[in-house]
Amino acid sequence: MSEDSRNDRVFETEQSIARERSQVFDFFSDPKNLEIITPPWLRFQIVTPSPPAVERGAELTYRIRVHGIPMKWRSVIAEWEPEVCFVDVQVQGPYAKWHHTHTFQEIPGGTRIVDRVIYRLPLGTLGRIVAGPFVDHDIAKIFRFRREQIAEILA
Numbered sequence: 001m002s003e004d005s006r007n008d009r010v011f012e013t014e015q016s017i018a019r020e021r022s023q024v025f026d027f028f029s030d031p032k033n034l035e036i037i038t039p040p041w042l043r044f045q046i047v048t049p050s051p052p053a054v055e056r057g058a059e060l061t062y063r064i065r066v067h068g069i070p071m072k073w074r075s076v077i078a079e080w081e082p083e084v085c086f087v088d089v090q091v092q093g094p095y096a097k098w099h100h101t102h103t104f105q106e107i108p109g110g111t112r113i114v115d116r117v118i119y120r121l122p123l124g125t126l127g128r129i130v131a132g133p134f135v136d137h138d139i140a141k142i143f144r145f146r147r148e149q150i151a152e153i154l155a
Contacts, residue, residue: 007124008097009136011117013143017154018110025083025104027154028113029054034062036153039145042066056080059091066094066138096120113150115143 017024027033031046031054038044043065054060058077063070073093080086083104090098097120105112117139121131 008118008120009132011119011136011139011143012115013147014112014114015147015150016107016110016112017150019154021083021104021106021111024111024113024154028086028102028104029082031060037146037149038064039142042142047072054080054086060088094122096122096124 031048035044035046043063045063046060047063048059048061054077056077056079059074060076061072061074064073065071071094074091075088075093075098076091078087078089078099079101085101085103087099087101089100097118099118101114101116103114103116105114119135119139121135
């Protein structure tokens, strides 16, 4: 195991929605909906002119503010399996690594949405020790907001 992978952190969350998987997947396939489910304090804004259809290889560029600091975030859709899952990977942004898998599972009465993020902070072990707990808290807070928005919008 490399030192880098020892510094990987994992965040997972899931929620169930009483909607058909195709409807839930369609919602997540529209980049504009990312603005709706991202907390306002991040001041998330898509800067890719006319965001492309989300599919394997699509690149999206955003602007965000992390604790007031403006940042550019560029990601690519690394995997794309309609109605089942997709993976976005950070190409440029605040993390040394960001690998976010979105999975959509049919369940009785609806769809289970599973988010699994493998991320690594910059500066290796120092970044993990100094900033890790703060970043973990921020990510949990962002996904809590996201969960609430999804439950309200897709209810």
